[in-house]
Amino acid sequence: MAQMYDHGGGVKSIRVPIPDNPLGHTLVYVVDTDRGPVLVDTGWDDPTSWGTLAEGLAACGTGPGEIHGVVITHHHPDHHGLSGKVRDASGAWIAMHAADAAIVRRTRTTRPDRWFTYMAAKLTAAGAPEDHVAPLRTARRPSTMPGFTPAAPDREIVPGELLDLPGRRLRAIWTPGHTPGHVCLHLEEEHPAQLPGHGRLFSGDHLLPGITPHIGLYEDPDDTTVTDPLGDYLASLERIAALTPAEVLPAHQHTFTDARARVGELLTHHEDRLTDLLTLLATPLTPWQLAERMEWNRPWSQIPYPSRNIAIAEAEAHLRRLGFV
Template sequence: MATVYDHGGGVRSIQVPIPDNPLGHTLVYVVDTDRGPVLVDTGWDDPASWDTLAEGLAACGTAPSEVHGVVITHHHPDHHGLSGRVREASGAWIAMHAADAAIVRRTRSTRPERWFSYMAAKLTAAGAPEAHIAPLRTARRPSTLPGFTPADPDREIVPGELLDLPGRRLRAIWTPGHTPGHVCLHLEEDHPAQLPGQGRLFSGDHLLPEITPHIGLYEDPDDTTVTDPLGDYLASLERVARLTPAEVLPAHQHTFTDAPARVRQLLTHHESRLTDLHSLLATPLTPWQLAELMEWNRPWDQIPYGSRNIAIAEAEAHLRRLVKLGRAEAVAGSEPVTYVAV
């Protein structure tokens, strides 16, 4: 049975399960408009998840076939996964920020072999051991995996502009960091319970009540630009705090108030982490060696293979921030490259 919650003011949420994932579910928001329901995110592309979404919409007095539009906070499969099925059922439009839409198109067009060879090269450069890299040299990703053929969005979310939701005021706020095209969505309407603050904020994965979102690298096999996703994230956190929404409606866990306080916690967390990593870099380390020494939610030897790749990306994102701040630098001539504190 789908779990549905009424947030008031024509906004409900449906808990759509994520298979075999500790997050448990994605909160898909159903926003009433003058032309029918609009979804904020859709959930994971899985038959049970689809059934739950459909049950949840029925509990809201509607159905997948009646959805007017889909607004995607970011391209990850637990958010964008079911968008294609919703569009097939209803003819709904799908809107996404251009930076994440580009990732979707690249995912659809890049052959698996190209992706795996790119990942192998990245991990080699990060100092990963051969035993970790070897599976990528022979890997073949089946096209049946969720996220491999995501729906191509047909509308662009433009930062600062109101979305086309008849009868509602929903403004896009660009919040890069978790992904390059992540957006939060500011519902510029009085809070239905008259909580103090400026409307409500659909925060996607940018701002969660108890979890620090993953900040990795923006991967593109054909782009050599050195990005600073952690710097992007910290700047866009402050942008959200200045909105002072009355309530935050995130994509995971539960709704909460006092966004500025949560932003302060996250800024403090990352500053503390950068300070800790700066201390570890008293001795030159590769990104892999740094990741092995960083604090995670479990010991390094218990972190599964795929999660280690995510951890390496997060270590590199923090290293790039330290380099940009002038607090660390690459050791000239090191191979694989090591970094040392300045």
Template sequence: MADSLGESAQAGPEVAVRDLGGGVRSVAVPIPDNPLGHTLVYVMDTDRGPVLVDTGWDDPGSWDVLAAGLEACGTGVGEVHGIVVTHHHPDHHGLSGRVREASGAWIAMHAADAAIVRRARETRPERWFTYMAAKLTAAGAPDEHVAPLREGPRRRSAPPGLAPALPDREILPGELLDLPGRRLRAVWTPGHTPGHVCLHLEEEHPSRLPGHGRLFSGDHLLPEITPHIGLYEDPDDATVTDPLGDYLDSLERVGRLAPAEVLPAHQHTFTDAPGRVRELLAHHEDRLAGLLSLLRQPLTPWQLAVRMEWNRPWDQIPYGSRNIAVSEAEAHLRRLVKQGRAEAVPGSEPVTYVAV
């Protein structure tokens, strides 16, 4: 299904490029100090030049790998015609601005994530630290965990992605993107972020695998891991959202597409998207059922996160990852409350939840 172009023969960064056939290649762009290792940036030929699906983390080493990878693909950064961003996270959108500066390429993103980009650029770092401290306090986090956030940027570096590039184009759900010579349709798949999109390449698979084209799945559908589903963060919006419900609905939408092959942003390409969707739906239902067992006693979101199963014991989870875990616990709580399977305990402070 794919041939490796190998490592770059010239001196420079180590580059992993794969030819996936049909005018599509992937470049593994590293994510510094992250167990995911890299983001798979896809390079797609069009009649007006290469278009990238995501760009990778904004880091000098990552930039060097992306530039060398494009050279290995027989093109260069300056030739890029456009960038389609699956979602706003910095390991996907981080280098978009730099690619645009070097090439004049346009950047396209769903409106919901474009709004997050604008808000991130307009909100001072101090506001984010205050917001995060208040949210964690309300979730029942202990004072020693919240204290560093109250100290703010005097002691801690600002969160990544606070100055991302503003997109030039809005991706509309269901639209056929304006890519001369290609048929790439946007599929809105909220959950991991409110504006996450998958991109359905409605062309026959180059190896004639059974199914309907190929799907650039971003972080929505991954072969071996489940994406983080946490709360949609917005310091100025108190809307009660249901990210996990959004994600589960979006999974079913993608499963019905039945693509011949999935091209995710992490790990590796794979087939049988409907089967993977079924696995993820079952995983989340099992997890919700497990949380109901924990909620036989009232728990705050922090207490629930401490008791949930993660990929390592709680005392080994780094500080920032604990914040992500609490957000994920809250997203699951919201799903259970919306389903009528759990409820907040009246008068509890910080708020606790219990199974119904």
């Protein structure tokens, strides 16, 4: 059964499952507007997830065919995965920040062999052992896997501007770091329970109550620009703290108050991590060697293959912030 929760003020949430993932579910928000319901994120592209979303919408008094629009906080498949099915069912528009829309377009058009060759070269340069790199040399992109054929958005989310949601005031706040085009969405309306603060914040993965978001590298194989995603993330946190929302509605776990305190915890976490890494880097290390020594939520030996690639990207993001890349 779908788990729907009414947050008041024309905002509800549905817990849409993520198959075989410790996160468990994505919180998809249903926002009432004068032209029909608008979704903030959609969940993972999977038959069970789609069924749960449809059941949840029915509990909200609507259905997939009545959705007016979809606002995507970022391009990851547990957020953007079902957007195409929603649009097919209803004709809804899909809005996304230009930086993440570019990643979606690149994912849709890049040949599988080009992408896997690029990833193999990146991991080799990062010091990954050959037994880790080898599977990429013969990999083929399965056309049915979520995230490999994401829906192309048809509207752009412009930072600082109000979204076209008739009867609502939902402003886009650009918060890069987790992805280059991640956005939070500030509902600039009085809190329905009169909690102190300024409106409510749909925070996507940028600000979660008990998880530190992954800082990713999403580089174009044809672009040699060196980015600083961790620096972007830290600056983005400061922007969110300045909003002082009354309540945060994240994409995972649960809603919470006191965004400023949570931002402070995350800033302290990254400051401590960077300090610890400087100690480790007294001896030169490759990104792979650094990742092996960094603190994760489980020992390195227990981290599965795909997650190790994510860990290498995060290690490199920290090296860039420290000026080692």
